Amino acid sequence: MSHRTTQRLYNVLAYTVVVIVGIFSAFPIVWTFLTSLKRNEDVVTKTLQYIPTNPTLENYSELWGRMSFITLFGNSAIITVMTVSICLVIGSTTAYALSRYRFPGRGGMMMVFLLIRMFPMVLMLVPLFIILRNLGLLNSRLGLALVYTTFLLPISIWMIKGFLDAIPIDLEEAARIDGASRAGVIVRIILPLAAPGIAATAVLISIASWNEFMFALMFTSNEQSQTWPVGLHLLVGGEFNLPWGLLSAGGIISVIPIIIFFVLAQNSIVRGLTQGAVKG
Amino acid sequence: MSQLANADARNKLQSFLSLYLQKLNPFSLIGHISETKYWAYLMILPGLLLVSVVIFYPVVSGIWLSFHKYNLLRPKAGQPWVGLEQYQELINDPIFWISLKNTFIFGVGNVILPLMLGMIAALALNHINRGRALFRTMLLMPWFMPSVVAGHMWALLLDSRLGVVNDLLVRIGLLDSYHAWFADPNTTMIAVLMVGLWRGFPFFTLLLLAGMQSIPTELYEAASVDGANPWLKYRAITLPLLIPIILVSVTLRTIAVINSPDLFIILTGGGPGRTTHVLSFYAFNTAFSEFNFGYAATISTIMLLIVTIFIVIYMRVLRNPNQQRSAT
Numbered sequence: 001m002s003h004r005t006t007q008r009l010y011n012v013l014a015y016t017v018v019v020i021v022g023i024f025s026a027f028p029i030v031w032t033f034l035t036s037l038k039r040n041e042d043v044v045t046k047t048l049q050y051i052p053t054n055p056t057l058e059n060y061s062e063l064w065g066r067m068s069f070i071t072l073f074g075n076s077a078i079i080t081v082m083t084v085s086i087c088l089v090i091g092s093t094t095a096y097a098l099s100r101y102r103f104p105g106r107g108g109m110m111m112v113f114l115l116i117r118m119f120p121m122v123l124m125l126v127p128l129f130i131i132l133r134n135l136g137l138l139n140s141r142l143g144l145a146l147v148y149t150t151f152l153l154p155i156s157i158w159m160i161k162g163f164l165d166a167i168p169i170d171l172e173e174a175a176r177i178d179g180a181s182r183a184g185v186i187v188r189i190i191l192p193l194a195a196p197g198i199a200a201t202a203v204l205i206s207i208a209s210w211n212e213f214m215f216a217l218m219f220t221s222n223e224q225s226q227t228w229p230v231g232l233h234l235l236v237g238g239e240f241n242l243p244w245g246l247l248s249a250g251g252i253i254s255v256i257p258i259i260i261f262f263v264l265a266q267n268s269i270v271r272g273l274t275q276g277a278v279k280g
Numbered sequence: 281m282s283q284l285a286n287a288d289a290r291n292k293l294q295s296f297l298s299l300y301l302q303k304l305n306p307f308s309l310i311g312h313i314s315e316t317k318y319w320a321y322l323m324i325l326p327g328l329l330l331v332s333v334v335i336f337y338p339v340v341s342g343i344w345l346s347f348h349k350y351n352l353l354r355p356k357a358g359q360p361w362v363g364l365e366q367y368q369e370l371i372n373d374p375i376f377w378i379s380l381k382n383t384f385i386f387g388v389g390n391v392i393l394p395l396m397l398g399m400i401a402a403l404a405l406n407h408i409n410r411g412r413a414l415f416r417t418m419l420l421m422p423w424f425m426p427s428v429v430a431g432h433m434w435a436l437l438l439d440s441r442l443g444v445v446n447d448l449l450v451r452i453g454l455l456d457s458y459h460a461w462f463a464d465p466n467t468t469m470i471a472v473l474m475v476g477l478w479r480g481f482p483f484f485t486l487l488l489l490a491g492m493q494s495i496p497t498e499l500y501e502a503a504s505v506d507g508a509n510p511w512l513k514y515r516a517i518t519l520p521l522l523i524p525i526i527l528v529s530v531t532l533r534t535i536a537v538i539n540s541p542d543l544f545i546i547l548t549g550g551g552p553g554r555t556t557h558v559l560s561f562y563a564f565n566t567a568f569s570e571f572n573f574g575y576a577a578t579i580s581t582i583m584l585l586i587v588t589i590f591i592v593i594y595m596r597v598l599r600n601p602n603q604q605r606s607a608t
Contacts, residue, residue: 010407010510011407011408013404014403014404014405014407014408015404015408017400017401017403017404018401018404018405018408018411018415018419019415021397021400021401021404021419021481022415022418022419024478025418025419025421025422025478025482026418026421028422028430028433028434028437028478029421029422029425029433031433031436031437031444032429032433032436035436043442044441044442048442048444048447050444086330089326090326090327090330091327093323093324093326093327094323094324094326094327094328096323097320097321097323097324098324101319101320101323103320103321109324109328112331113327113331115591116331116335118532118535118587118590118591118594119335119339119584119587120538120539120560120580120583120584120587121539121540122539122541122560122563122564122576122579122580122583123338123339123342123343123563123577123580123581123583123584124335124338124339124342125563125564125567125576125580126342126345126567126573126576126577126580127337127338127339127341127342127345127577128334128338129567129573130341130573131337131338131341146334147334149330149334150334150335150338153327153330153331154331157327181311181312181314181315182311182314182315182319183310183311183313183314184311184314186314207424210426211424211425211426211427211428213426213427213428213542213545213546214540214541214542214545214564217545218568229426229427229428229429230428232428232429232432233428233432233546236432242435244436244442247432247436248433248436250429251429251432251433254426254428254429255425255426255429258424258425258426259421259424262417262420262421262424263417266413266416266417266420270420270486270490271490
């Protein structure tokens with residue numbers, strides 16, 4: 001076999017694998033989308049419909065009427081914004097100090113931040129529940145945002161630190177010689193340069209807190225404070241015949257913001273994640 | 281004379297005032313503080329405070345709680361100290377042992393299978409040029425699905441009557457008739473592992489692909505000159521250089537899998553029987569269905585011990601400087 005034919009063979013093989021795995025990844029999402037376009041009687045049929053025969057947007061409009069859509073979406077959005085704000089502000093200052101200054105306890109702190117994200121969330125569930133109840137923060141958006149901070153802040157610190165490490169220190173020294181204060185350097189030099197990385201971190205945190213389910217399920221008990229994933233889950237609960245069309249429509253709606261976010265910031269997310277996980 | 285002195289005093293006052301006002305300006309105030317030696321600590325402080333309030337306190341009080349009886353349904357009983365009583369109870373609890381076994385099965389299966397698929401996908405993605413960005417997006421998508429949506433999606437796909445998986449399998453002749461995946465104890469774990477594979481493999485693809493792209497191409501060129509075939513190149517170059525990344529990602533994934541009850545809450549509820557009853561689900565259920573917080577804390581503390589083993593492995597891998605250097 002000549003070199004060129006083996007090369008071609010491997011190309012074919014690689015594309016076959018990528019296409020098959022791609023179908024495996026995308027199929028459930030596509031199927032959910034197709035189901036969301038079907039009327040219930042077209043879902044519950046003897047012969048399965050692959051392409052909906054009477055495509056309709058009824059499920060989407062019914063979903064609007066049945067769930068307190070705006071409340072759920074609004075809660076999720078507000079909690080996400082709060083979580084992202086806390087994580088970015090506190091995460092960046094901590095990450096900057098860890099990246100640029102050498103002080104006693106620095107290594108230990110970095111280790112602690114690394115280990116924290118591995119703690120079993122279930123272990124924190126009960127104590128956090130008790131704390132939130134004592135503070136009167138059950139059923140509150142701020143309460144959930146604080147809870148999400150527990151597992152998202154360490155990730156933010158590690159990700160932002162990775163991006164800051166990549167900014168050459170010479171730039172800062174030059175600005176210092178020109179008379180800028182340390183805080184001035186951060187605001188004028190570092191923040192603009194780190195902005196893409198910080199944005200990627202923000203996207204990742206948004207997705208994680210938008211998707212979060214377990215804590216939101218436990219720490220909210222009324223519709224005013226529930227988040228979108230919980231609302232979607234409870235849509236199913238207690239019904240004998242599952243409203244598949246509705247559920248699929250809800251799934252598709254909740255996925256749209258994530259897909260947009262992910263496609264926008266894909267490259268930097270990938271970079272930040274891999275740096276954070278593999279570098280000690 | 282006195283006029284001159286007056287002007288002098290006025291000048292002094294003015295300059296003092298302007299300096300004072302400048303210091304009051306929050307921006308220049310921060311600038312001044314940033315020149316002191318406390319600056320680094322000041323920047324660390326918020327992170328440290330938040331971490332100790334929202335992370336350390338809960339963890340420590342969780343462990344503390346495991347030595348107490350605390351049931352929300354019996355508020356009059358309070359929180360009496362019972363020492364190791366609940367740990368003894370745990371050892372004699374058959375459900376605990378079943379859950380431990382299931383955690384082990386699910387933990388291993390839901391790491392090994394995604395690792396294998398993730399490796400294959402990463403190799404293929406690394407090989408292709410055209411359309412790589414598109415396929416990478418497609419392949420990473422499942423990882424970013426909300427667990428609720430993913431769970432219900434697969435519940436629909438695997439539904440016994442309406443599921444497309446059954447239909448496809450019957451059509452290509454792998455199944456004689458529709459199968460009730462989540463009602464049959466023999467296939468429930470398989471179905472959950474399948475969903476876990478779907479959600480889990482992109483994480484490995486992502487990390488392995490990053491690792492592959494950091495391997496210098498000269499190594500492969502040199503191997504080509506020596507006449508090595510792709511399999512040999514994989515065995516001799518790619519795999520050894522990826523070992524640290526594989527170890528790190530396997531550890532992280534194992535920890536995540538052990539800790540998260542999401543899929544079980546949504547898909548199986550631990551059933552049928554107790555075939556998918558894992559520890560995370562057990563702790564979750566004990567706390568929020570039975571409101572037995574003390575016992576739930578005991579189960580969680582045992583889980584922390586299990587996870588700690590994996591954390592130690594992770595640290596070992598990251599600490600090993602030789603492996604670290606060869607990875608990047």
